[in-house]
Amino acid sequence: MEKLKSLVPETLRRMIAESTADDLPSTCSSLLDFLLQFEPFQQMVRDLTDPEVALCGKNKEAALESKKKGNRCFLTGDYANALDFYTQALRVAPMDALEEDRNLVATLYVNRASVLHKMGLVRECVRDCNRALRISSNYAKAWFRRGKANASMGNYEDAIRDLDVAKIMEASVGGKKQIESETKIVLDQQNSAASPSKQHNQNNSNKLDEPHQMKLQCVTTPEKGKGLASTVDIPQASLIHTEDPFAMIILKHCRETHCHYCLNELPADKVPCTSCSIPWYCSQQCCIEAGGEMYCDYPNDQSIHEYLSDDLQKYILETTLNADSERDNQISEHKHECKGVHWPAVLPSEIVLAGRVLVNSIKKRGGSTDSFNLGEILDLSHHYSKMPPESKLELHIYSTVLSFCLQHCDGFEIPLHGISISQIVILISQIRVNSMTVVLMKSIDYYDLVGQFGKFSSLEGGPTSNVEQVRVGQAIYTSGSLFNHSCQPNIHAYFLSRTLHIRTTEFVAAGCPLELSYGPQVGQWDCKDRVQFLEDEYSFRCQCSGCSKINFSDLVLNAFHCGNLNCSGIVLESSVVNCEKEKLKHLPNIINTGSMDPLLQAEELNIDDINKAAHNMQINNFSHPGYCLKCGSYRDLESSSAAANKCFRRLKNSLDSENVSSTTLLGALSSLGELRSTLHAYNRRIAEAEDKFAQAFCLVGELQPAMEHCKASIQILENLYNPNHIVIGYELAKLSSIQLLLGDTAAMDSIDRLYEIFSCYYGSHTDVIFPYLQLLRKRCRPVL
Numbered sequence: 001m002e003k004l005k006s007l008v009p010e011t012l013r014r015m016i017a018e019s020t021a022d023d024l025p026s027t028c029s030s031l032l033d034f035l036l037q038f039e040p041f042q043q044m045v046r047d048l049t050d051p052e053v054a055l056c057g058k059n060k061e062a063a064l065e066s067k068k069k070g071n072r073c074f075l076t077g078d079y080a081n082a083l084d085f086y087t088q089a090l091r092v093a094p095m096d097a098l099e100e101d102r103n104l105v106a107t108l109y110v111n112r113a114s115v116l117h118k119m120g121l122v123r124e125c126v127r128d129c130n131r132a133l134r135i136s137s138n139y140a141k142a143w144f145r146r147g148k149a150n151a152s153m154g155n156y157e158d159a160i161r162d163l164d165v166a167k168i169m170e171a172s173v174g175g176k177k178q179i180e181s182e183t184k185i186v187l188d189q190q191n192s193a194a195s196p197s198k199q200h201n202q203n204n205s206n207k208l209d210e211p212h213q214m215k216l217q218c219v220t221t222p223e224k225g226k227g228l229a230s231t232v233d234i235p236q237a238s239l240i241h242t243e244d245p246f247a248m249i250i251l252k253h254c255r256e257t258h259c260h261y262c263l264n265e266l267p268a269d270k271v272p273c274t275s276c277s278i279p280w281y282c283s284q285q286c287c288i289e290a291g292g293e294m295y296c297d298y299p300n301d302q303s304i305h306e307y308l309s310d311d312l313q314k315y316i317l318e319t320t321l322n323a324d325s326e327r328d329n330q331i332s333e334h335k336h337e338c339k340g341v342h343w344p345a346v347l348p349s350e351i352v353l354a355g356r357v358l359v360n361s362i363k364k365r366g367g368s369t370d371s372f373n374l375g376e377i378l379d380l381s382h383h384y385s386k387m388p389p390e391s392k393l394e395l396h397i398y399s400t401v402l403s404f405c406l407q408h409c410d411g412f413e414i415p416l417h418g419i420s421i422s423q424i425v426i427l428i429s430q431i432r433v434n435s436m437t438v439v440l441m442k443s444i445d446y447y448d449l450v451g452q453f454g455k456f457s458s459l460e461g462g463p464t465s466n467v468e469q470v471r472v473g474q475a476i477y478t479s480g481s482l483f484n485h486s487c488q489p490n491i492h493a494y495f496l497s498r499t500l501h502i503r504t505t506e507f508v509a510a511g512c513p514l515e516l517s518y519g520p521q522v523g524q525w526d527c528k529d530r531v532q533f534l535e536d537e538y539s540f541r542c543q544c545s546g547c548s549k550i551n552f553s554d555l556v557l558n559a560f561h562c563g564n565l566n567c568s569g570i571v572l573e574s575s576v577v578n579c580e581k582e583k584l585k586h587l588p589n590i591i592n593t594g595s596m597d598p599l600l601q602a603e604e605l606n607i608d609d610i611n612k613a614a615h616n617m618q619i620n621n622f623s624h625p626g627y628c629l630k631c632g633s634y635r636d637l638e639s640s641s642a643a644a645n646k647c648f649r650r651l652k653n654s655l656d657s658e659n660v661s662s663t664t665l666l667g668a669l670s671s672l673g674e675l676r677s678t679l680h681a682y683n684r685r686i687a688e689a690e691d692k693f694a695q696a697f698c699l700v701g702e703l704q705p706a707m708e709h710c711k712a713s714i715q716i717l718e719n720l721y722n723p724n725h726i727v728i729g730y731e732l733a734k735l736s737s738i739q740l741l742l743g744d745t746a747a748m749d750s751i752d753r754l755y756e757i758f759s760c761y762y763g764s765h766t767d768v769i770f771p772y773l774q775l776l777r778k779r780c781r782p783v784l
């Protein structure tokens with residue numbers, strides 16, 4: 001891309017750099033004319049779209065080679081590698097009209113089923129047998145393996161029926177004898193089992209029914225454009241919106257670990273796409289929904305079925321019927337990419353997502369593409385004109401490349417001219433502003449909680465630094481993208497699989513805007529960092545209340561201690577002073593309404609102090625950085641900042657070390673004292689340091705000081721965020737696990753409080769997303 005960009009003639013580059021959305025048809029047309037004559041571009045497009053050179057197609061030789069390796073590993077008892085080889089073989093095994101090819105896939109599923117059975121993954125084993133049987137319902141080995149797996153799970157009735165079918169399907173006398181003796185074993189097991197139990201395959205769908213019939217209204221403001229507001233008073237923790245994506249794509253780093261359709265983690269029996277070797281799915285259902293071909297309805301020799309009882313014939317039908325074969329109106333998001341060609345694997349995710357949105361909207365319109373105009377693809381906002389010149393050029397090139405790639409789609413042809421490419425440029429600009437990152441929670445085991453202490457950290461880094469959260473996909477939710485951003489949000493977005501859920505985190509009065517955080521929040525970063533982040537990432541200047549009104553958190557987050565150690569006042573750096581001065585333009589609103597955040601009133605620096613501080617800054621008395629806002633004492637910020645940095649580094653080095661001991665901790669405590677006398681008591685770095693101490697004391701087994709430091713960290717965070725913020729919930733999870741280990745009865749209160757906070761953010765989904773919380777609760781009762 002860089003090379004291609006550098007080869008675009010200077011005049012064209014300038015034209016594109018200076019273009020607005022209105023100029024796009026002409027700039028796109030000029031670039032297309034240039035690229036059509038430019039051989040390296042033509043070559044690149046050929047490489048991306050030619051099925052002959054595609055590396056992502058099926059490859060029978062490679063499948064046979066992997067199968068052979070899998071067999072060797074199986075024979076030597078190396079089941080982990082056998083599983084890998086069979087899975088690799090399945091990924092590239094062709095699944096077309098040839099019976100021989102289909103039989104190879106069925107064999108691979110049965111071989112993998114045997115490995116899964118050996119590894120104790122019995123449910124997965126049964127699922128693989130079912131897949132083999134959907135391809136070939138007469139496959140004796142698959143019925144036999146299924147029977148054995150069902151017996152291991154105590155499903156004796158099914159096991160016996162599986163073995164009965166296997167015996168009829170089996171051609172050899174030796175084979176039939178083996179099945180008979182297996183049946184005898186299962187019958188004995190059934191007889192000796194106290195109460196024969198039948199386990200049904202559990203549907204682990206994590207969607208709970210929770211009614212939500214909130215009527216939201218679209219409102220438009222000059223500062224933020226369109227947005228959503230409530231029409232009625234909405235109680236805290238109400239589910240106000242759920243939505244499936246218009247189009248979605250898995251992020252590249254999750255391609256081998258998560259299902260490309262539902263985004264859940266892949267099981268050991270993951271399923272490949274039937275036509276190419278790119279996507280993995282957790283089930284055939286997801287494979288079909290994403291647009292792969294189906295494995296069912298292949299012709300099987302039915303003559304043998306005459307020898308089966310009615311009951312067994314019905315049983316075969318039930319087992320081999322694909323419950324999802326009847327899906328109508330399915331928008332298959334992968335099918336148009338599914339030719340083994342390179343481009344879906346190589347182009348950036350947002351470009352492939354643009355392709356999916358485009359194809360999806362064309363299908364929704366009935367599949368027709370106007371040969372002159374694709375029309376408005378999405379009705380969403382964009383900031384094309386504000387983009388940096390380099391991004392504009394890149395967008396032009398990618399849009400042209402995507403148009404060429406989509407030319408080869410089944411059923412419709414994307415027109416190739418300036419107007420249509422300009423609409424793709426707009427579409428990608430809309431995706432940049434409106435797409436959401438699908439983040440899923442990685443569940444953590446309660447027993448690991450103290451060991452995993454650091455991983456719970458809500459303190460470090462950017463908005464997604466919490467290791468519990470895995471960024472898995474990028475998606476367009478057409479209604480969900482109407483929610484504007486606030487650094488002090490009143491709603492919270494989360495995902496169950498690919499479905500977006502939005503819940504109020506506080507009471508929202510009728511008519512109030514409903515706003516979520518696109519990343520940064522008050523309490524996490526100071527105002528200038530938040531504003532910068534939103535400008536860099538989303539090209540807009542934040543106009544939320546957090547960034548336009550003075551709040552306590554922004555004042556203290558990075559503040560210094562007053563030079564007079566007896567004073568609890570705040571000393572600010574120049575960048576913070578400048579940012580707060582900007583907000584003073586809104587000061588009359590704050591003073592007049594008197595509706596300051598309760599946080600401010602709770603703190604010793606109450607509304608009067610804030611107003612005084614603001615007033616002081618305004619009349620220029622203390623407007624110079626380095627002066628205490630309360631008593632006016634001076635502090636040399638250059639040396640204080642250097643001292644704090646040094647102190648923090650020293651602290652981190654000793655606490656993050658693998659060989660942390662009680663002695664190193666004792667030494668580090670003096671650095672903490674130094675930090676406390678340099679930085680303001682509610683400076684975020686002190687919270688971070690307290691958290692690190694808590695973690696380090698846990699590691700050396702000193703739980704009492706660990707608990708004290710954990711509490712100290714929570715106390716600071718309660719002042720930076722509000723006391724019911726989810727960040728406090730995460731910290732309480734750590735605190736309660738330490739309290740449990742100490743046998744401290746306060747654990748129950750901590751757990752009750754954290755449950756209240758989590759329920760406010762996740763409602764009835766709390767237990768599904770955080771199963772360890774329930775464990776924590778159960779564990780609490782016997783201990784205390």
Ligand SMILES: C[S@@+](CC[C@H](N)C(=O)[O-])C[C@H]1O[C@@H](n2cnc3c(N)ncnc32)[C@H](O)[C@@H]1O
Pocket residue numbers: 223224225226227380381383433434481482483484485486538539540541542543544
């Ligand atoms: C996902 S869209 C939200 C819907 C959008 N307001 C519209 O009119 O379609 C995001 C865009 O909304 C605007 N926006 C959202 N939150 C904002 C805020 N706090 N301050 C200023 N603009 C905001 C920005 O233009 C941003 O790029």
